[in-house]
Amino acid sequence: MESALTNRIRVLRFLNGEMSQAELGEHIGVTRQTIAAIEAGKYSPSLEAAFRIAQVFNVPLEEVFQWDATATR
Amino acid sequence: MSYREKIAWLSLIAMTVTFGPYFTIVAAGILPEEALPNLRQMGLYAVVAFVQMVILGVGHLYLRRQSPQEVRLPPDERDQAIMRRSTTYGYYILILGMIQVGCIMPFYSNGWKIVNTAIFMIVAAEMVRYGVVVFSYRRQS
Numbered sequence: 001m002e003s004a005l006t007n008r009i010r011v012l013r014f015l016n017g018e019m020s021q022a023e024l025g026e027h028i029g030v031t032r033q034t035i036a037a038i039e040a041g042k043y044s045p046s047l048e049a050a051f052r053i054a055q056v057f058n059v060p061l062e063e064v065f066q067w068d069a070t071a072t073r
Numbered sequence: 074m075s076y077r078e079k080i081a082w083l084s085l086i087a088m089t090v091t092f093g094p095y096f097t098i099v100a101a102g103i104l105p106e107e108a109l110p111n112l113r114q115m116g117l118y119a120v121v122a123f124v125q126m127v128i129l130g131v132g133h134l135y136l137r138r139q140s141p142q143e144v145r146l147p148p149d150e151r152d153q154a155i156m157r158r159s160t161t162y163g164y165y166i167l168i169l170g171m172i173q174v175g176c177i178m179p180f181y182s183n184g185w186k187i188v189n190t191a192i193f194m195i196v197a198a199e200m201v202r203y204g205v206v207v208f209s210y211r212r213q214s
Contacts, residue, residue, distance in 0.1 A: 030149035033075045033210070037151060042213035046150050 004071040007064055009039045012057045028052040074210075076136060076143035077152055081206040083132040084199070091125040092196045099189050114185050118192070155209040163202030170194020 013019045021035040028049055037043035038053075045053070054061045074082075095117065098104065104113050137144050148156065174191045182190075 030151065031075060031143075031146065033213075034149050034151040037213040040213055043151050043154075049150060 004068050005044050006041060006066045006068065007039065008066075009035070009053065009064060012059065012064060016057060024053070024056060027056045076140050076146075077148065077155075078207060078210040079136050079139075080133070081203045081210070083129065083136065085203045085207065087125050087128040087132065088196055088200055088203075090128070091121045092192075095121045096189075096193060096196075111185055155206055158209060159202045159205035162205045163198040166201050167194065167198035170198065 009024070013021070013024060020032075021039070022032040025032045025035045029052075030045075030049060034043065034045075038045050038049075050061060050065055054064045057064065098117065104111070104117065170191065171194070173194065174187050178187050178190060
């Protein structure tokens with residue numbers, strides 16, 4: 001089943017000095033495994049965690065997460 | 074593999090290696106059916122519960138030493154979501170079991186059959202709960 005929520009976390013980590021998943025997790029208070037799950041599109045984070053991720057990269061939320069209304073849910 | 078997933082695996086393995094043989098012995102009818110209290114039956118259960126506690130105790134100590142920094146971390150939102158999901162599935166099994174042993178079995182059965190069915194349903198509920206935890210971590214959901 002295709003997820004309607006996609007993200008650019010991998011790209012943003014690369015653009016921010018190849019930040020590791022563990023480092024990003026530490027910044028927002030989740031484990032490395034949770035960042036990996038979010039990045040892979042397997043887990044949809046809470047709104048608060050999504051905003052925290054955007055804050056770490058200093059970009060608007062929609063630059064991190066994209067929602068496709070036409071995707072199958 | 075995260076610390077919490079390892080704990081779920083440990084709990085699954087501990088229950089399988091202890092209650093697996095227990096229910097095999099019970100189902101095979103190796104122990105004679107005696108009136109309550111059936112001391113042999115109670116003894117077998119005591120041994121199984123003790124072995125399970127030892128496996129869990131040693132396993133927890135070993136895993137804590139392996140990843141001491143992860144032990145101190147509180148569960149994050151995904152860990153909590155997985156716990157909620159697994160508890161919901163386990164609860165359904167437990168409720169089914171309690172209806173069986175509390176409302177149905179007293180009309181046609183008695184003694185250790187009811188006790189063992191209750192133990193079986195509790196173990197089944199716990200195995201489902203830990204199984205869902207492991208499955209959720211494996212598929213990253």
